[in-house]
């Protein structure tokens with residue numbers, strides 16, 4: 296694990312880790328949210344999936360809008376000043392620290408991803424306000440103990456933290472493993488902390504076909520889950536209203552990114568550790 300709060304991995308070492316022959320989640324997702332950090336192989340499978348299921352564009356864009364509303368809610372209404380964002384993805388408009396520090400300049404954010412291209416872009420995630428702090432960990436979701444230990448250099452884990460895992464747990468197989476990882480992470484957080492999860496769901500034939508095509512491409516598969524499975528990730532925690540709902544229905548604001556006329560196949564929620 297390397298902590299990019301203090302230094303950068305050697306460029307040549309990073310280039311060696313970037314695989315341009317297989318689609319990668321962060322780059323594929325960046326293509327869907329309208330970013331520019333992707334390779335031909337990501338665009339090819341992206342275009343194929345857009346043909347099969349154009350609704351995935353909605354899932355990606357409305358999920359980013361969900362992130363913004365949740366972070367604002369947690370900072371403004373719940374007084375949260377610490378965020379641990381695992382499966383960060385490539386920087387795009389309104390990353391967690393930008394949303395949080397706009398309303399709470401003293402907010403501290405730790406980003407975690409295991410994709411080398413995200414690591415090369417980490418500098419864009421480290422533009423903190425002077426009052427707050429941001430750090431980037433090149434680390435694996437499958438190692439919660441290491442994440443918590445390293446996050447503790449930037450965050451005070453004896454105080455509440457918002458743990459955010461958005462559109463990432465579908466990569467964890469089987470489902471019970473994802474549940475276990477979430478439990479290990481939340482066990483390491485103080486009472487008053489929050490868990491934020493969103494995930495693509497197998498709630499339409501198109502979304503199921505998109506997930507199958509993505510797996511077929513050779514990428515690390517994304518397992519679309521049932522709504523009950525997404526809800527089960529919050530077991531033992533106290534869900535905030537309106538519970539686990541389509542991401543477009545979680546406390547919508549007038550300027551929330553709208554879906555293009557179809558129900559979005561992604562569910563999310565926010566829950567408090569009591």
Ligand SMILES: C[S@@+](CC[C@H](N)C(=O)[O-])C[C@H]1O[C@@H](n2cnc3c(N)ncnc32)[C@H](O)[C@@H]1O
Pocket residue numbers: 320321324358359381382383384385407408409410413434435436437460461462463466
């Ligand atoms: C679909 S993207 C979601 C990005 C962002 N959270 C969002 O919602 O826009 C999934 C991210 O999870 C990261 N990821 C996948 N498996 C991971 C793992 N085992 N450890 C850390 N990050 C992982 C990928 O590199 C990618 O950046």
